[in-house]
Amino acid sequence: MSRFKKNKDEGTPAISTASLPDIIFMLLFFFMVTTVMREVELKIVVKLPKATELQKLEKKSLVSYIYIGKPLKKYQKVFGTEPRIQLNDAFADVKDIQPFILKEREARNEKEVPLMTTSLKVDEDVKMGIVTDVKQELRKVNALKINYSARKRDKNW
Amino acid sequence: MARKLQEINAGSMADIAFLLLIFFLVTTTMDVDTGLVRKLPPPPPPNQEKTPPIKERNVFIVLINSKDQLLVEGEPMDIHQLREKAKEFIKNPYDKPNLPEKKIIKVPYFGNYPVSKGVISLQNDRGTSYKRYIEVQNELVAAYNELRDELAMQKFGKHYSELDKDKQAAIKKIYPQRISEAEPKNVGGK
Known part of the structure; x- marks a missing residue:
């Protein structure tokens, strides 16, 4: 019986957010490459x-x-x-x-x-x-x- | 003393990246520039003799007045009919005497082919709205594009845009885009 107890205590582990910066950086690079700066301000x-x-x-x-x-x-x-x-x-x-x-x-x-x-x-x-x-x-x-x-x-x- | 290297906290990296991301998101313009490509006639040489007049049957006259109304070959017309009319003029399928003459020209892939001598002359008033002007230009370009496409379909079984450069050039030779713009009048005032 006590064999199974261990698992119950832990609950769900936190999702690792370590790769979040990588994903954001990927998006960032995409926009940096495709972007064309607005060259004039329209009057x-x-x-x-x-x-x-x-x-x-x-x-x-x-x-x-x-x-x-x-x-x-x-x-x-x-x-x-x-x-x-x-x-x-x-x-x-x-x-x-x-x-x-x-x-x-x-x-x-x-x-x-x-x-x-x-x-x-x-x-x-x-x-x-x-x-x-x-x-x-x-x-x-x-x-x-x-x-x-x-x-x-x-x-x- | 060997000390364990302390790890740099990279937690705020995501925030910085987000900030940059948002900056680029805001400043970015994804739209591609599209439009009708045209070529202006070169400036007339200063002491030019009068150009030889073009035969009347070879000219398709489109006039737009300051009220945005169309006069095509002497009769008022709705813009929706312009494309068909222009196509008929350029192609002259039944060799009618009032539509343009044709000249036999040697064209690669086609051999000797009768090419129309027709010129479309577009004249607008200074009071014509730009919107209407573009609509008319668009219809005239569309007429040429449709004719080219039809010919491409008939000869090569493909759309004009799918052909390679040589074949496109051959078709362009048969249907050259000849739209001339006369100097505008100033009848309607500003």
């Missing part, structure tokens, strides 16, 4: 239009972004509600686009320049006028590869 509202024939943008390092949209609420006092262009972290004018592209080019290898793409992230409510101005500027500096950023939607309407 405008950009709700992308939807499309079906999307292509993925390759080589993120070769992409320069131009944002167009209405300023956020907190900037509307200064900049109004008309759609504005944002380059990097600041509001910009159409005339700032050429120097912006040239600067982006300088930062890249000469061989990579023809592969550079300009991604236009434009709010769907913006009128084409400002977009056209931007496109004309891009043509002038020979930045001809562009990408109209859009989100995915269903095939049927």
Whole structure:
């Protein structure tokens, strides 16, 4: 009889948490590798239009972004509600686009320049006028590869 | 004096790791950038002579006005019909005289193949909304993609996207994406 008593006393042993850090570290590394830091702080509202024939943008390092949209609420006092262009972290004018592209080019290898793409992230409510101005500027500096950023939607309407 | 090495307490390691993990979770953006890839026409040379006019049958004119309405080949149209209409224009299956001419070109895998000379001309107003513009662009690109896919299915029995580079290039030669964008008008005002 007393042979069995021993087991009864012990109860369930505590689960070892020694491997918990390892698991967390694994997750951590996963996120560290896949993460892309948010490179700009948006000062405008950009709700992308939807499309079906999307292509993925390759080589993120070769992409320069131009944002167009209405300023956020907190900037509307200064900049109004008309759609504005944002380059990097600041509001910009159409005339700032050429120097912006040239600067982006300088930062890249000469061989990579023809592969550079300009991604236009434009709010769907913006009128084409400002977009056209931007496109004309891009043509002038020979930045001809562009990408109209859009989100995915269903095939049927 | 040999002393037993004291073990470092690793209990807080998990906390530190958690902290870092949360930081990366918050800052991470997993979205891939997608969009419609287009090529702008190069800037016109300064003393360019007028380009020879393209025959009317070879141009598919799409106009969008400042009210976001479409005018395709002279008649108003709903955007849902645009894709079919564009496909018919590019392919011209029955060689109609009002649809584009074809030119016999030698294409690898296909031999001599009649390739349409059609060009889609897209013109918008400064007051057109970007949303509508993208929708129209999307329909036109979709028309080309569907035609390419159909041809790929017919010839190779595979989707266009599953073909290797050479075959894709051959199909691209038969259906080159020719969408030209005219300078926009300013009728509707800002």
